[in-house]
Structures are given as structure tokens and as C-alpha cells.
Amino acid sequence: xxxxxxxxxxxxxxxxxxxxxxxxxxxxxxxxxxxxxxxxxxxxxxxxxxxxxxxxxxxxxxxxxxxxxxxxxxxxxxxxxxxxxxxxxxxxxxxxxxxxxxxxxxxxxxxxxxxxxxxxxxxxxxxxxxxxxxxxxxxxxxxxxxxxxxxxxxxxxxxxxxxxxxxxxxxxxxxxxxxxxxxxxxxxxxxxxxxxxxxxxxxxxxxxxxxxxxxxxxxxxxxxxxxxxxxxxxxxxxxxxxxxxxxxxxxxxxxxxxxxxxxxxxxxxxxxxxxx
Amino acid sequence: xxxxxxxxxxxxxxxxxxxxxxxxxxxxxxxxxxxxxxxxxxxxxxxxxxxxxxxxxxxxxxxxxxxxxxxxxxxxxxxxxxxxxxxxxxxxxxxxxxxxxxxxxxxxxxxxxxxxxxxxxxxxxxxxxxxxxxxxxxxxxxxxxxxxxxxxxxxxxxxxxxxxxxxxxxxxxxxxxxxxxxxxxxxxxxxxxxxxxxxxxxxxxxxxxxxxxxxxxxxxxxxxxxxxxxxxxxxxxxxxxxxxxxxxxxxxxxxxxxx
Numbered sequence: 232x233x234x235x236x237x238x239x240x241x242x243x244x245x246x247x248x249x250x251x252x253x254x255x256x257x258x259x260x261x262x263x264x265x266x267x268x269x270x271x272x273x274x275x276x277x278x279x280x281x282x283x284x285x286x287x288x289x290x291x292x293x294x295x296x297x298x299x300x301x302x303x304x305x306x307x308x309x310x311x312x313x314x315x316x317x318x319x320x321x322x323x324x325x326x327x328x329x330x331x332x333x334x335x336x337x338x339x340x341x342x343x344x345x346x347x348x349x350x351x352x353x354x355x356x357x358x359x360x361x362x363x364x365x366x367x368x369x370x371x372x373x374x375x376x377x378x379x380x381x382x383x384x385x386x387x388x389x390x391x392x393x394x395x396x397x398x399x400x401x402x403x404x405x406x407x408x409x410x411x412x413x414x415x416x417x418x419x420x421x422x423x424x425x426x427x428x429x430x431x432x433x434x435x436x437x438x439x440x441x442x443x444x445x446x447x448x449x450x451x452x453x454x455x456x457x458x459x460x461x462x463x464x465x466x467x468x469x470x471x472x473x474x475x476x477x478x479x480x481x482x483x484x485x486x487x488x489x490x491x492x493x494x495x496x497x498x499x500x501x502x503x504x505x506x507x
Numbered sequence: 508x509x510x511x512x513x514x515x516x517x518x519x520x521x522x523x524x525x526x527x528x529x530x531x532x533x534x535x536x537x538x539x540x541x542x543x544x545x546x547x548x549x550x551x552x553x554x555x556x557x558x559x560x561x562x563x564x565x566x567x568x569x570x571x572x573x574x575x576x577x578x579x580x581x582x583x584x585x586x587x588x589x590x591x592x593x594x595x596x597x598x599x600x601x602x603x604x605x606x607x608x609x610x611x612x613x614x615x616x617x618x619x620x621x622x623x624x625x626x627x628x629x630x631x632x633x634x635x636x637x638x639x640x641x642x643x644x645x646x647x648x649x650x651x652x653x654x655x656x657x658x659x660x661x662x663x664x665x666x667x668x669x670x671x672x673x674x675x676x677x678x679x680x681x682x683x684x685x686x687x688x689x690x691x692x693x694x695x696x697x698x699x700x701x702x703x704x705x706x707x708x709x710x711x712x713x714x715x716x717x718x719x720x721x722x723x724x725x726x727x728x729x730x731x732x733x734x735x736x737x738x739x740x741x742x743x744x745x746x747x748x749x750x751x752x753x754x755x756x757x758x759x760x761x762x763x764x765x766x
Contacts, residue, residue, distance in 0.1 A: 243673070245673060246586075246587060249579050249582060249583055249587070250583050250587050250589065252576075252579055253576075253579055253580045253583040253584075253595070254583075254595070256576050256580070257580070257595060257598050257599065259617075260640060260641055260644060261598050261599075261601050261602060261641070261644065262598050263617055264613040264614055264616050264617040264618075265601060265605075265613050267613070267616035267617055267623075268609075268612060268613050268616050271616060310519060310522060310523075313515055313518075313519055314519050314523075316512075316515075317512060317515060317516050317519065320512075321512050321516070323516060329520070329523075331752050331753075331755075331756050332523075332527075332528070332752075333523070334752060334755070335527065335531070335748060335749075335752060336527060337695075338695065338698035338699065338702070338748040338751050338752065339531070339702060339744075339745065339748050340701070340702025340703070340704060340721075340722045340725075340741075340744050340748075341607075341702065341704055341705065341722075342702070342704050342722040342723075342725045342726050342741070343531075343534065343702065343722070343725065343741040343744055343745060344530075345729075346534060346725060346729055346734075346737050346738065346741050347530030347531050347533055347534050347741075348530050349729065349734075350530065350533035350534060350537055350734060350738070351529055351530045351533045352530075358529070358533060379526060382526060383526055383527060383530075386523075386526070386527065415509070415511055440604050443606070444604075444605065444606025444607065444608075444609065445606070446606055446607050446608045446704075446705035446708075447607065447704040447705050447722070450726075451726065451729060464606050464607075464608045464609075464705075465608075467606075467608045467609065467612065468608055468708055468709065471612065471709055472709075479612065480612065483606075483608075483609040483612045483613075486605075486606050486609050487605055487606075487609050487613075490601075490604035490605055490606065491597075491601060491604060491605075493604060494597070494600045494601070494603070494604045495597060498596060498597060498600065
């Protein structure tokens with residue numbers, strides 16, 4: 232189909248003009264700047280990367296980012312798969328409203344996310360904060376707050392991948408399994424999950440990438456305490472402002488590589504699936 | 508609805524409320540507790556009002572740019588064919604994937620003080636436009652692209668063979684089919700731009716009356732222990748997010764009805 236489209240269409244000057252515009256726009260806005268960050272990172276060989284891994288505070292920041300991202304992704308995966316099943320397979324009052332609200336985290340400013348969490352879970356005068364504090368649980372300015380903020384911003388990503396796939400596969404196989412005596416649980420593990428596994432994988436990869444890179448919301452809730460609640464993205468800001476630009480570039484390079492690899496995996500899997 | 512799914516729904520909604528709905532309501536409640544006068548005073552404060560105006564203006568301009576450039580890029584990806592096109596596909600997703608603070612650093616390397624192009628856009632209001640354009644780049648492209656792929660070329664060719672010019676074919680045949688996708692992409696990119704923070708931190712310098720945006724005003728209010736003030740500006744941004752959700756829902760229902 233794609234082949235015949237091109238051969239049937241004569242390529243006029245307009246085609247070339249639009250092509251040059253698209254390439255030029257992407258080159259100036261994305262490709263060139265990204266390439267510069269990579270070259271800055273390796274300006275003096277591997278020294279700046281070595282500096283990252285020899286500074287205990289920065290290593291701690293990287294670890295905290297990874298832990299928060301993994302926990303938030305685990306929560307969002309379980310929540311996302313469960314919620315998608317409910318949205319597609321059951322009927323209940325307020326379903327449309329819930330489905331619209333689930334997209335809200337993607338369009339709320341990260342700073343508003345942080346503020347919202349502080350207002351509810353803040354230890355001093357949040358709605359639930361003082362109670363949780365008296366139970367010995369500190370949320371804001373601590374790791375649970377970072378995890379909450381991260382889970383908030385990446386909440387809809389699994390759902391957005393899984394819901395269309397669930398709709399597509401239909402219910403015949405599940406009903407067959409149920410009518411042959413399988414339990415709901417068996418049907419989920421043996422029939423439903425295998426057919427949505429790629430959608431779940433995409434969702435998980437996108438959630439991980441988004442979680443690892445969250446900055447604004449984490450900045451508000453973390454308090455940015457050196458060696459305790461500082462994440463990798465906060466370390467980039469601090470290192471840059473403290474005139475350690477090479478270290479900032481190196482951490483940025485690490486974060487960027489993870490996210491670029493993540494999207495490369497997803498688009499590779501997608502295109503392979505599209506051709507099969 | 509079975510008992511298991513009932514319990515599941517209860518747990519899921521409880522978690523969603525604790526994480527998202529209650530905190531967001533807290534923002535609105537904190538604003539109303541401060542009263543209308545306080546809300547009005549906060550958002551009409553000279554510095555805040557300037558930040559809000561800059562944010563909205565830049566978001567509108569960037570959204571309009573995205574409508575044109577995004578549609579053009581989607582067209583190139585679907586209809587054009589040349590070596591290296593697969594690379595463009597990857598480049599388009601980079602702004603979504605990059606952490607926002609890294610996005611700021613990335614832009615600084617080409618448009619900062621060491622710019623190889625000699626363009627010094629950092630610490631000026633231009634930096635706000637630049638950062639918004641970067642982070643919102645994929646929205647319109649990724650909404651329009653699948654719709655364009657589904658479109659039947661025969662209709663366009665029929666129009667062309669009946670003597671319609673390329674422009675007429677585009678306006679009368681392509682545009683009506685693409686319009687809902689373009690609108691949805693535009694709404695998402697506007698919402699994203701209005702709330703943007705991370706990519707601006709290093710790039711714009713957050714200079715009052717010059718390159719300071721709304722989310723920076725919220726953050727300074729939080730840091731100055733003024734939650735009511737922070738909540739007032741945040742409520743304004745939340746209204747924008749809600750509006751976008753409503754627009755998207757309406758557009759999607761329209762498309763579903765037609766398709």
C-alpha cells in the first residue's frame with residue numbers, strides 16, 4: 232500500500248519544500264541540541280562520567296531515582312491493568328467520568344501536582360499529614376512523597392496502552408474459558424494477560440522512562456535534602472547551578488540514554504508488530 | 508458486575524482518590540478558603556499577572572506553530588519517503604521521553620551563551636517559546652499521523668482527477684478528516700505548555716517581568732510559605748487542564764460517532 236502511494240504520487244516542489252521544512256525544524260529543535268549534550272559529556276573522555284560515579288551524593292541521587300521509578304511503575308502497572316479491565320469489561324455508574332479523570336495527571340502542571348500533595352500530606356498543616364506523622368509516617372520531604380509524586384505524573388500511561396488492546400481482543404476467548412470451568416483468576420492469567428502482554432510492556436517502559444525523569448513535582452515534595460531526598464533530576468539542576476556543568480551534562484546524558492533507549496525499544500516492538 | 512470486580516473497583520477508586528482526586532481538590536478548597544478577594548489579589552498581582560500573560564501567550568503561539576508544523580511533519584512521515592525517515596520517527600518522540608530538566612539543558616547547548624549558532628535566547632522571553640515548542644512537539648504529530656495513515660488515497664486522487672488543485676484537495680478532502688486529530692493535539696499541547704516548569708529552570712533564568720511563567724510563581728509562593736497564593740494560581744492552571752479534558756472528550760465522542 233505504502234509503495235503504491237508513493238509511485239502513484241508525482242513528487243512536486245511542494246513535497247520537497249515540506250520535507251525540507253520538517254527535517255530542518257526537527258534538526259534545529261531536537262536533533263542538534265541533543266547531539267551537543269552527548270558531545271559535551273565526552274568533551275574530556277570519560278572523566279565526567281567517572282566524576283558522577285565517584286561522588287557518593289550523586290550515586291545516592293541516582294539510586295533514589297531508580298528506586299522511586301521502580302516502585303511507582305509497579306504500583307501503576309497493577310493499578311493500570313486492573314483499572315483497564317474494569318473500564319473495558321464492566322459497567323458501572325460514573326464510568327465515563329472516571330475514564331476522563333484518569334487522563335487528568337497528564338495535563339496537570341508538575342508544580343500543581345507537588346502543591347496538591349503537600350496540601351494533603353504535608354506534615355505540619357496538611358489534611359492527613361499530621362495524623363500520618365503521629366503514626367510515624369513522614370510523606371512530604373521524604374521517600375514516600377517522592378514515590379507518590381512519581382506515581383501521580385505517570386498514572387495514565389499503562390491504562391492508555393492497555394484499554395485499546397483489551398477492546399480489540401474482545402471477550403470470546405475469555406467467555407470460552409469461563410464456560411469450560413476456569414475461574415476468573417485462571418482466565419486472567421491464562422487468557423487475558425497473554426493477549427495484552429505487549430500493551431503492558433509498552434506501558435511499563437513508558438511509565439519507567441517518565442518516572443525516572445520527573446522533576447517539578449519531585450522538587451516540590453522532596454525538600455531536596457542532600458544525600459537523602461535528592462533525585463537524579465534534582466542533581467542535574469544543582470550541579471549546573473554550582474558551576475559543575477560537566478557533571479550535570481554527564482547525569483543528563485545518563486538519564487537521556489535511558490529514556491531514548493526506552494522509546495527506541497517501544498517503537499521497534501511496535502513496528503515489528505505492525506508488519507507481522 | 509461480580510463481587511471481585513466490585514472490590515477491585517473500590518480499591519482502585521480509593522487509591523486514585525488518595526493519590527489524585529483528594530490532593531487536587533485540596534488545591535481548590537485552599538483557594539476558596541482564602542476567599543474571592545484573596546484569589547483576585549493574587550492573580551492580579553503585577554508580577555503574577557505578567558507571568559500568567561506570558562505563559563498563556565507563549566502557549567497559544569506555540570500551539571498554533573504546532574498545528575502547522577505538526578501536520579506538516581505527520582504528512583512527511585506518512586506520505587513522503589526518503590532515506591533516514593525512520594530516524595525522524597525516533598527524533599519526534601525524544602521530547603516526550605527526555606526528563607524536562609534535561610530538555611532545558613539540551614536547549615541551552617544550542618541556544619545558550621555558548622551557542623554555536625550565535626543565538627543567545629536564554630534568559631529572555633524567547634526561551635519560554637523555545638522550551639514550550641520543544642516539549643509539545645510530538646502531540647499534534649502523534650495525533651494526526653495514525654489518522655492520515657488510515658485515509659484512503661483514492662478520494663484524493665478522484666478529486667485531483669476531477670481537476671481540483673492540490674490546495675483545494677487538501678482543504679476540502681484532507682483537512683476535514685484531520686481536523687479532530689489536529690484539535691485534540693492542539694488541546695494537549697496547550698495544556699502541557701501552560702503547566703510547563705522543568706525545561707525552563709536552567710533555560711529561562713526565571714526573571715520577573717521577563718521570562719517568569721505561572722508555574723514558577725506557584726513554586727515561589729510555596730517556598731514563601733504562602734499556600735493560599737500558590738493554590739490560587741494553581742487553581743487557574745487546573746481550570747485549563749479540566750477544560751482541555753472536556754474538549755478532548757467532546758472531540759473523541761464526535762469521532763466515535765462518525766466512525
